[in-house]
Amino acid sequence: MLASVNNSIKCVIGDFNSVRVASERKGIRNGLVNNRDIARFREFLERCDLKDIPAVGRKYTRYRPNGTARNRLDRVLVSDEWLTHWPGAKQYVLSRQVSDHCAIVVKSSILDGGPKPFRSLDVWQQSEGFNDVVRNAWETSTS
Amino acid sequence: MFWSLGSNDVSWVHRGIDSEGGGILTLWDNKVFNCTKFVDGKGYVLVEGEYKYVSSCKVVKVVMMNIYAPCSSKEKVLL
Numbered sequence: 001m002l003a004s005v006n007n008s009i010k011c012v013i014g015d016f017n018s019v020r021v022a023s024e025r026k027g028i029r030n031g032l033v034n035n036r037d038i039a040r041f042r043e044f045l046e047r048c049d050l051k052d053i054p055a056v057g058r059k060y061t062r063y064r065p066n067g068t069a070r071n072r073l074d075r076v077l078v079s080d081e082w083l084t085h086w087p088g089a090k091q092y093v094l095s096r097q098v099s100d101h102c103a104i105v106v107k108s109s110i111l112d113g114g115p116k117p118f119r120s121l122d123v124w125q126q127s128e129g130f131n132d133v134v135r136n137a138w139e140t141s142t143s
Numbered sequence: 144m145f146w147s148l149g150s151n152d153v154s155w156v157h158r159g160i161d162s163e164g165g166g167i168l169t170l171w172d173n174k175v176f177n178c179t180k181f182v183d184g185k186g187y188v189l190v191e192g193e194y195k196y197v198s199s200c201k202v203v204k205v206v207m208m209n210i211y212a213p214c215s216s217k218e219k220v221l222l
Contacts, residue, residue, distance in 0.1 A: 008204065008206050012209075013210070014211055082205075
């Protein structure tokens with residue numbers, strides 16, 4: 001179903017209940033890494049033309065409440081087309097709150113440079129129409 | 144899923160909780176995203192629509208899929 005919308009700007013996010021590499025699962029059942037499941041998950045990524053984007057923050061996204069296991073079941077996958085629109089997109093794994101899963105935020109570092117520093121040159125104020133430009137910008141500014 | 148800062152103009156699609164528990168909720172900000180189509184399937188919610196750049200008013204077509212995969216491998220293959 002997802003493969004049918006190839007070559008589009010797409011983003012798939014969620015709890016896949018699968019991991020991409022064995023090291024994404026840690027816990028008491030370590031010896032029972034399901035290689036077939038990993039292979040199937042990789043096959044799915046390839047068929048749907050999806051890429052795992054770099055993660056920042058916590059390494060695992062799901063912690064068993066009694067602390068015996070942790071794994072990276074949740075992730076954000078995007079297509080190449082998505083990356084051309086939002087280059088440098090990263091997934092930020094946040095701290096765990098009420099759920100046993102962590103929230104993930106996707107941000108494109110290139111678009112999100114934080115607040116821009118205020119700059120003004122004295123000569124601008126001597127230029128004709130300066131007040132109008134400022135007034136117009138102030139009144140039409142929405143976000 | 145798509146958000147501009149401090150907006151409260153919101154729409155959503157949700158998939159109810161089934162016997163295994165766990166619902167899916169996809170929310171978006173109407174200021175930056177206009178949903179044109181959605182599919183509410185077993186284990187996923189797919190939303191298709193237009194993303195509007197606030198700065199340039201440019202519009203791009205985007206597909207977003209929100210997944211809650213089952214634990215059993217049999218059902219995972221189905222998904």
